[in-house]
Amino acid sequence: MHIPDNFLSPPVWATLDVIAIPAVGLMVRQAGRQLDDTRIPLLGVMGAFVFAAQMINFPVGIGTSGHLVGGALLAYTLGPAPAVLVMTVIVAIQAFVFQDGGVLALGANVFNMAVVGVLAGYWPYHVWGASWRRSAMFAGAFLSVMVSGSLALGELLMSGVAMPRAMVLVSLALFAASAAIEGAITICVIQAIAKLDAGFVPQPRASNRRTLAILGGAAIALGAVGFLVASAAPDGIQRLGIQLGLTARTVLHAPLADYTMGSLVESAWVRRATAGLTGLLLIYAVCATTARWLVRRRSA
């Protein structure tokens, strides 16, 4: 889900912009270490492929059809770090060229879909893809859509966007449905691609590192926290957001208003925002560490 501008509260989008920069930077550096400029055309063309692929409809029910989102597929064919890179570019182009998702919200959308979404999508494949490829790929594709959607939902709720419980549950159900479709499309397409040339889908290196499995699982769990918590208490999240200062019911323009009232540094907003920041930083730290592990193993 691409979040437009002016849906997230300033502390939320600002924090995510700040988080996304080193997260993406880390992936870019990793991808850059593995390849010189030679692979850039391939990554670009694969990005264009994802756009083009989204135009092809997969009928899945009476009058409904879905299309490929592509994060997991990119991870399985290009590797996790390049896939994060390509998805980041895709999300950015969607924002600037197609106005799909905001520019200030770009950090949030990149974080949700290009970083956590792709890494969560790759994790099952890395852990058990060597033995049970199909289930790993289905799980990965499912997770990539579910996790990015849940994160987006959580961010909206934290920003104080009004969402009755029923709507949250329906949204989560819709995400789950899209996630399942993504899983189905991904495994079918990967199968067809591998039939054309097995080299298109490289095998994951077998992992027997317990730490990696734990870290990866933690990343997924954190991403899925939005799902569980949101479904249980959407109002609760909103209240939490208000208490943390990430949400402002009447003071939507918090930073500037505080400035006119006194010194920016001493304002209550800054103090409370740091609390919310810590939570999001925790998610980021886990994802970044997971990413580093995954990528180091790949380039080993």
Add this chain to the structure above:
Amino acid sequence: MTPVTEVPPPLIEVRDLYFQYEDGAQALEGVNFTLYPGETVALLGANGSGKTTFVLQLNGVLRGQGSITVCGLPLNKETLPLIRSKIGMVFQDSDEQLFMPTVLDDVAFGPLNQGMPEEEAIAKAKLALQQAGLAEVWNKAPYHLSAGEKRRVALAGVLAMEPEILVLDEPTTFLDPPAERNLLHLLADLPQAKLIVTHNVRLAASLASRAVFFEKGKLVAAGSVDEIARRFDWTYVDLPPADLRYSAHRRF
């Protein structure tokens, strides 16, 4: 007593070239070939007979076994950059060749790789575009060009590197008659030696002084374009013109 004419040293000399694809299929078998300065040679043969694979060996994009010498330089890792400056290759798919965002970016790509400073590269690029008759499209994106324009920009991109040999792979594919005519005139005016892979016997006959014929990876014949065309029945449709057939049917 007849004077012995001095044969100029060949621009390209290929001896015993063998090449296998990854799946084991033999793509080139024992190919011997020579290109002399100022010549235009047409490479004819069925699809998949090895023509494109052969020309990709000349600038080291594909590496087989055998000896290849270009402008007196043996083809190896050290001489590759220099050889790639001497051979200018126009690929069959112009969309794959014009990969930069604008025409100028693309035509300057070669000179920049040759180590030229930016101003000089741009100047060379603009000159090459002028040569190709496309000076005014320098700021356009390749997406906006017609097939013929793309082909000529690709040629400009190659000419900007000032090569001694031009290799063109199916240069008239997707070109309409005016575009084809345009390209032919442009090529005819260029002084470089040329290797043209083509199915277009008309084109071959009007540009090439001789032709070679590929069959299943082997270079099986050489001669004039007419000789080769006749020997291998390398002509297009031999049906009578449509009118005659129609009137023949009408009798019944």
Add this chain to the structure above:
Amino acid sequence: MHHVLLDRWSQGTSPLHRRDARAKILALLVFLVVLATTPATAVAVLATYAALLAAAILIARLPLGGVVTRAMVVLPFSLTFALIAWLAGEPLRALALVEKSYLSTVAVLLLAGATPLSLLLGGLERLGSPRLLVLVAQFLYRYLFVLSEQAQHMRLAASCRDSGAGHRRGSRFRAATGALAVLFARSYERAEGIHRAMLARGFSGRFSLLHAPRFGARDGAFLLLVSAFLILVRLG
């Protein structure tokens, strides 16, 4: 297709088109940040911003109706949430959502319509975006048109063969899968062809981009004036 139209818009030569990409990007950011911190009750401020955008669209010689319509892509999303906010007893927030998200979309559309993407990417790189991201974006955009046309042809060809009646749902799914796999393989082949073309012209492992035009006095003035105007209106 949207990106085709936008690409055409961006080829213009208006005064706005001629400004340095960096100035335009920074001006957009100032606009978006100032707008984000504007309350829905500040109607005059929002109206002024809307007027500014309209003026910019006219200066850029872009079709006003076209821009206004295309920006409506955000409305389904914002109207849904606005309705819920209104029903939840927060009419102000509802209004804010619709107005502000619409204005931000127009602003981004304006940037994209007045700046060719290759220049926009160059501007982003000079403002600090990682080189690798910018280069991949460049190639993505270059081949976006080619590949989306290919996909459209496939869709058309498939629909021509589609009798509509008596179809097993599975077969259409399989057809779509096949189409994607073919598109994937062709894309890979295309990347391989590009690589060969790069090698043939002496590519040695690193792209050297041509330097963009310098950030001139006019660009600085543009950025300063726009930012000052936006901030003054907001505070005043």
